[in-house]
Amino acid sequence: MAANGVTHALCVSVNLETFPAVLAIAEGFPNIFASAGVHPDDQSGEEPDIDRLVGLADHRKVVAIGETGLDxxxxxxxxxWQRERFRTHIRAARRTGKPLIIHTREAAADTLRIMREEFAAEVGGVMHCFTETAEVARQAMKMNFMISFSGIVTFKNATALKDVAREVPLESMLIETDSPYLAPIPFRGKTNQPAYVRFVAEEIARLKGISTQAVAEATSANFFRLFKGAAGFKG
Ligand SMILES: [Zn+2]
Structure with missing residues (x-):
């Protein structure tokens, strides 16, 4: 990460069984943060209730609830059960005041509807690894959500997503890797790692016709504005 100019990262929880390992990484490095949540694809582990998530989030390095959503x-x-679990996460986020990390795949309409019904706008968050349309992005941004682009935006055939990246304003944008999946070009097909977010930044810069430095500065500022709990560790 340091060699590629990547200064901070959020290690995202996907189930409760591996949450202690996620938290250990965050506790071990001042520039790594954690979230608490159970992924919509996880069907084998412990089902969280609101109190459980609120309890796990009560830690100085846990800066978000998720990832959650619909798939x-x-x-x-x-x-x-996915929609119920999603509602549970939004309610936990509202109780903690921490923002949401939302995953949506082939479920955009239900995702936006539940975000609305559960008042997700109150805490905001990020639509992670975004692959939906510009209209879905606009609706999420109206609810105080940022749009996060992964290595997919570097893929040659991702023309629709490149257009979305051109449209989403820099001040509502985050970048991510979704490691270990979706390594950006030139590492496509290999194991992804946080350091490779640099290549996502370079592609966004190319699409918007601005410098990589401008993308880096904006997305870093957005990160600390959204994940307020991380701001105290900025140095
Ligand atoms: Zn995801």
Whole structure:
């Protein structure tokens, strides 16, 4: 990360079983933060309730709730449990005052509807690894959500997503890797790592016709503005 000019990272929780390992990484490095949550694809682990999430989030390095959301691509059959779990996360976020990390795949309409019904705008957050349309981005931004782009935006065939990246204002944008998945070009197909977020920044800069430095400065400032708990560790 240091060699690539990447100064801070958020290590995102995907289930409760591995949460202690996520927290240990955040505790071990001043520039790494953690979130608390259970991914919509996780069907084997402990199901969190609001109190459980609020309890886990009560830590100085836990700066967000998630990742949560809806994923109708990977899960077959009745998906009501996903929507219930998503509501639980939004309620926990509102109780803690910490922002949400939201994953959505083939479920944009339900995701936005539940965000609205549960008043997710109160805490805001980020639509992570964004692959939806500009209209979905606009609706999320209206609810105080930032749009986060991953290595997908560097892929040659991701023309629609490149257009979305051109449209999303710099002040509402974050960049990420989604490690260990989705390594950006020139590492596509390899194991991803936080240091490679540099290549996402370079592609955003190219798309917007601005410097990589401008993208880096804006997304860093956005990170600390959104994840307020991280601001105290800025130095
Ligand atoms: Zn995700």
């Amino acid at each position: 109708y691509y990977r899960v077959e059959g009745d998906t009501e």
